[in-house]
Amino acid sequence: MSASYVASIDQGTTSTRCLLFDHAGRMVSVAQHEHHQHYPRPGWAEHDAAEIWANTLRVLPEALALAGLQPSDVAAVGIANQRETTVVWDRATGRPVAPAITWQDTRTADLVAELGRSAAAPLFEEVCGLTPAGYFAAPRLRWLLDHVPGLQRRARLGEVAFGTMESWLIWNLTGGPDGGVHVTDVTNASRTMLMDIHTLQWDQRLLDALDVPAAMLPEIRPNAQVYGTCTVGLPGVVIGGAFGDQQAALFGQTCFDEGEAKCTYGTGAFLLMNTGASVTPSTHGLLSTVAYALEGEQPVYATEGSIAVAGALVQWFRDSLEMISSAPEIETLARRVEDNGGCYIVPAFAGLFAPRWQADARGVVVGLTSYVTRGHLARAVLEATAWQTCEVVEAVDLDTSLTLSRLRVDGGMTANHLLMQTVADVLDVPVERPLVAESVSLGAAYAAGLAVGFWPDLDVLRGTWRRAALWEPSMSPVVRRRERAAWDRAVQRTLHWVVDEDPDAAPPG
Amino acid sequence: MATIQSIERAAAVLHVLGAVHEPVALGELSRLLDLPKPTVHGIVRTLCEVGFVTQEPDTGRYALGSGLATLGEGLDPHLLRSRAVNWADGLAARTGMEVELGVLTGRTVELVHHVFRPDGSPQRLRVGELQPLATSALGLVLLAFSPAVSASAAREAGDPTPRVSLARAVQLARRQGWACVDSTLRPGVATLAAPLRRHLGHRLGVGVGALGVSGPRDRVLGPSGEPRDDLVTQVVAAAHAVSSTLQERL
Numbered sequence: 001m002s003a004s005y006v007a008s009i010d011q012g013t014t015s016t017r018c019l020l021f022d023h024a025g026r027m028v029s030v031a032q033h034e035h036h037q038h039y040p041r042p043g044w045a046e047h048d049a050a051e052i053w054a055n056t057l058r059v060l061p062e063a064l065a066l067a068g069l070q071p072s073d074v075a076a077v078g079i080a081n082q083r084e085t086t087v088v089w090d091r092a093t094g095r096p097v098a099p100a101i102t103w104q105d106t107r108t109a110d111l112v113a114e115l116g117r118s119a120a121a122p123l124f125e126e127v128c129g130l131t132p133a134g135y136f137a138a139p140r141l142r143w144l145l146d147h148v149p150g151l152q153r154r155a156r157l158g159e160v161a162f163g164t165m166e167s168w169l170i171w172n173l174t175g176g177p178d179g180g181v182h183v184t185d186v187t188n189a190s191r192t193m194l195m196d197i198h199t200l201q202w203d204q205r206l207l208d209a210l211d212v213p214a215a216m217l218p219e220i221r222p223n224a225q226v227y228g229t230c231t232v233g234l235p236g237v238v239i240g241g242a243f244g245d246q247q248a249a250l251f252g253q254t255c256f257d258e259g260e261a262k263c264t265y266g267t268g269a270f271l272l273m274n275t276g277a278s279v280t281p282s283t284h285g286l287l288s289t290v291a292y293a294l295e296g297e298q299p300v301y302a303t304e305g306s307i308a309v310a311g312a313l314v315q316w317f318r319d320s321l322e323m324i325s326s327a328p329e330i331e332t333l334a335r336r337v338e339d340n341g342g343c344y345i346v347p348a349f350a351g352l353f354a355p356r357w358q359a360d361a362r363g364v365v366v367g368l369t370s371y372v373t374r375g376h377l378a379r380a381v382l383e384a385t386a387w388q389t390c391e392v393v394e395a396v397d398l399d400t401s402l403t404l405s406r407l408r409v410d411g412g413m414t415a416n417h418l419l420m421q422t423v424a425d426v427l428d429v430p431v432e433r434p435l436v437a438e439s440v441s442l443g444a445a446y447a448a449g450l451a452v453g454f455w456p457d458l459d460v461l462r463g464t465w466r467r468a469a470l471w472e473p474s475m476s477p478v479v480r481r482r483e484r485a486a487w488d489r490a491v492q493r494t495l496h497w498v499v500d501e502d503p504d505a506a507p508p509g
Numbered sequence: 510m511a512t513i514q515s516i517e518r519a520a521a522v523l524h525v526l527g528a529v530h531e532p533v534a535l536g537e538l539s540r541l542l543d544l545p546k547p548t549v550h551g552i553v554r555t556l557c558e559v560g561f562v563t564q565e566p567d568t569g570r571y572a573l574g575s576g577l578a579t580l581g582e583g584l585d586p587h588l589l590r591s592r593a594v595n596w597a598d599g600l601a602a603r604t605g606m607e608v609e610l611g612v613l614t615g616r617t618v619e620l621v622h623h624v625f626r627p628d629g630s631p632q633r634l635r636v637g638e639l640q641p642l643a644t645s646a647l648g649l650v651l652l653a654f655s656p657a658v659s660a661s662a663a664r665e666a667g668d669p670t671p672r673v674s675l676a677r678a679v680q681l682a683r684r685q686g687w688a689c690v691d692s693t694l695r696p697g698v699a700t701l702a703a704p705l706r707r708h709l710g711h712r713l714g715v716g717v718g719a720l721g722v723s724g725p726r727d728r729v730l731g732p733s734g735e736p737r738d739d740l741v742t743q744v745v746a747a748a749h750a751v752s753s754t755l756q757e758r759l
Binding site: 332412416467 | 585586594595632636
């Protein structure tokens with residue numbers, strides 16, 4: 001076989017990257033360009049889809065050049081993308097009709113609240129497995145249909161196309177106005193609120209509830225399948241797969257079996273556990289989502305818990321409290337002391353997320369005595385991420401009756417050994433980090449490679465996973481129980497802080 | 510004793526920038542120091558190169574750089590680790606060996622990062638492990654490149670290595686830019702290490718750590734007993750790559 005590499009496009013929130021992997025799953029090249037973040041109003045967050053496409057066209061040849069390769073050396077390309085970011089474009093001109101509304105944008109909060117109160121709310125939960133919430137794609141699409149003049153009519157006539165970022169890139173890579181393929185994958189589609197999570201098809205009742213014309217929707221495809229052939233960027237190379245970023249990381253970490261889980265630690269943290277062939281509706285604040293679907297096979301599902309503030313708390317400690325000058329220094333500071341000195345920090349900066357979902361909570365620092373130093377505060381910052389992980393894992397246990405036996409981790413915070421040891425300690429399971437840190441890109445590359453036979457099956461992929469580090473739990477059960485109880489008491493103190501429906505109001509003295 | 514004029518003028522520039530609490534334009538600096546603009550420009554350019562002065566990209570004005578404030582501080586070991594993580598992983602993936610990153614702690618080497626040998630075998634994380642300066646590859650590299658420790662210090666710490674052979678080993682490491690040690694810490698295991706250096710301007714800077722690979726001696730060493738050339742190239746290249754990340758604003 002002449003083509004000995006697989007390419008991966010990672011279309012993320014801040015940048016677009018191209019990575020190349022060899023047959024052993026090792027990264028051989030990476031190129032990256034950042035794009036602008038637009039915040040035209042408070043709570044709004046937009047991207048220019050045309051800029052992202054232009055960056056994609058730059059990173060592809062750059063990654064090839066860095067490794068000294070030609071497009072003919074690439075067997076297939078896969079795409080992983082920021083989830084739920086919504087773009088609508090003109091099929092004839094190829095131009096976006098409006099700025100892309102990103103997953104961080106909160107302009108649809110009222111629309112979603114209204115939907116949550118409507119008669120259709122239970123239908124959404126039953127069909128797509130999601131409780132209507134602002135961060136899914138369909139409310140953003142509804143907003144565009146309402147606010148871009150003439151868009152609803154043009155959508156009905158099929159003149160414009162909707163997609164999340166993978167759809168936009170695939171359509172452009174395969175020719176754009178000149179024969180571009182308009183598809184999405186099951187994991188991205190499962191985050192729109194419009195797909196039946198069981199049949200993996202758009203559901204007309206949900207489309208009707210939001211008045212979304214079917215003519216503008218992409219076709220839903222499995223994650224590993226040849227969608228088309230690139231006419232630009234990587235001319236002649238087939239597009240073999242696409243994934244939402246968190247599902248891509250689950251796949252890249254080779255969590256193919258029921259009960260296997262990964263957690264990606266970045267600004268926030270996302271824990272996904274493979275739940276096998278069954279959709280598990282959550283009664284504990286988690287989401288059911290599609291983990292992956294291979295061509296001709298039954299889909300595999302996952303349950304997902306998100307932690308809003310993980311690395312963001314370290315950034316706050318650095319930038320707002322000015323306790324450290326760089327994020328990694330928190331480990332140095334925390335290691336100056338033996339324990340948290342009785343201090344706990346609960347970062348409910350915008351309320352509590354999974355599994356508690358308490359919007360009226362706000363962050364607390366508790367247990368302060370004259371004994372507490374900034375070293376203890378540093379410990380409390382790191383422990384907050386560990387205990388939040390623990391709460392999500394406990395919710396997963398309750399929802400799925402699957403017990404986590406080990407946790408695979410990735411993301412920038414895995415460079416912090418003290419944090420990873422603490423996660424292992426509070427979960428009481430081994431925590432392991434893979435040698436290829438780029439789990440998101442690797443997952444998309446795996447899908448593309450599977451589609452063209454570059455890798456034959458999941459067992460071979462599992463065999464490429466390499467452990468770079470392992471943290472074994474070493475906390476005594478007595479200490480774990482005591483610390484767990486203290487964390488719970490700290491969380492109790494965050495509740496009902498916001499009163500009078502005014503998020504900035506102080507409580508009555 | 511005659512003073513060196515350029516150093517004296519550089520100190521004057523720093524004093525002025527330290528006294529004025531906002532960035533200063535070149536013309537203003539020249540006026541305050543009563544020196545011609547080209548002379549002042551040469552001095553501030555050099556001070557920018559070594560990180561003692563920064564230039565605002567928008568206005569072109571000059572201010573004291575962070576390099577001056579951090580002069581007395583060592584590089585944070587965990588910051589060093591975070592800069593090295595990706596390169597250490599890549600080194601382990603390409604060589605198939607375990608990777609160690611060590612810094613100086615007192616008069617020993619402390620491992621601040623460790624990547625497993627990527628063969629799936631059970632291994633234990635060795636972060637926090639201490640190694641002797643004089644008999645480990647990481648230690649020899651630190652002795653050769655870190656100004657914070659000397660061979661005599663290693664001897665005072667109770668190292669039994671004869672003075673002459675240690676001096677020779679350190680000298681060799683300095684000349685080669687790497688050190689290799691066979692079977693001193695673990696029987697049958699050889700370690701090859703290169704320095705992580707914090708650059709100042711265009712010149713090579715001071716050693717702040719050591720990055721190395723460890724493996725079975727017959728995979729690290731060639732038939733001659735010398736380390737394999739390709740392995741030396743890979744370790745030195747990875748250490749160099751990490752060093753270049755330290756040049757950026759920390």
